[in-house]
Amino acid sequence: MADLAPTRLAQRPQLSEEVADHVRTLIMSGEIRPGDFIRLDETAATLGVSVTPVREALLTLRGEGLVDLVPRRGYLVSPMSRQDIEDIFWLQAELSKRIVDRAITRYDDAAIEAHARLIDDFEAASAAGHADGVVHAQYAIHRFINRVSRSDKLSRFLSNAARYMPYRLYAEDPEWRAGAIVDHRRMLQALRDRDLETAHDVVDGEFANGARLLVAHLERAGVWDEVREPELAAEA
Structure with a gap:
């Protein structure tokens, strides 16, 4: 999902903002598409962070209209025209x-x-x-x-x-x-x-x-x- 070194984000402050920037870029560049689910565990493992900043990041992106929360399913990329x-x-x-x-x-x-x-x-x-x-x-x-x-x-x-x-x-x-x-x-x-x-x-x-x-x-x-x-x- 990403080409970042596993420990790169772990060494930075404001992890949730860093994760949000990363996922936002994936969405806006088309690397993940509307209808795709974003897995918390997978994203956390890829970036070398815990699940908590990933969850916080996805809440931020939900507020921006980039992802939607599907109850009991997780977050998926929102439609974009x-x-x-x-x-x-x-x-x-x-x-x-x-x-x-x-x-x-x-x-x-x-x-x-x-x-x-x-x-x-x-x-x-x-x-x-x-x-x-x-x-x-x-x-x-x-x-x-x-x-x-x-x-x-x-x-x-x-x-x-x-x-x-x-x-x-x-x-x-x-x-x-x-x-x-x-x-x-x-x-x-x-x-x-x-x-x-x-x-x-x-x-x-x-x-x-x-x-x-x-x-x-x-x-x-x-x-x-x-x-x-x-x-x-x-x-x-």
């Missing part, structure tokens, strides 16, 4: 544009220089084909814009929405990485010039492309090939 994916990315785009509106007036020379270094980090990780480094650099760039905007509540809402994005899926795609570098540099220039129209255009393009790529990936994974019935017979 193409529109759900589009909505998630639309929400992120709208929140991001609002944050950029506030950040753009606060970008001084020091902020521009710091932002440029983060883009350099992204480009270096991309050139090395280092997916984890790309994910980290992508997160750092967006977090920096959020911090400059001084919009703590909006940034928290955006962070919650961004949890649904399987970033590694994008980071492993050389074409996406090349496009992201162009977008990052366009955004930096827009922030330098205080060109809000271009900044919004970059945001809209980034999230529209992200939604398109994820929908296409899930289609290839067969997520919407058929309506899958819960595996109740196997659980009886």
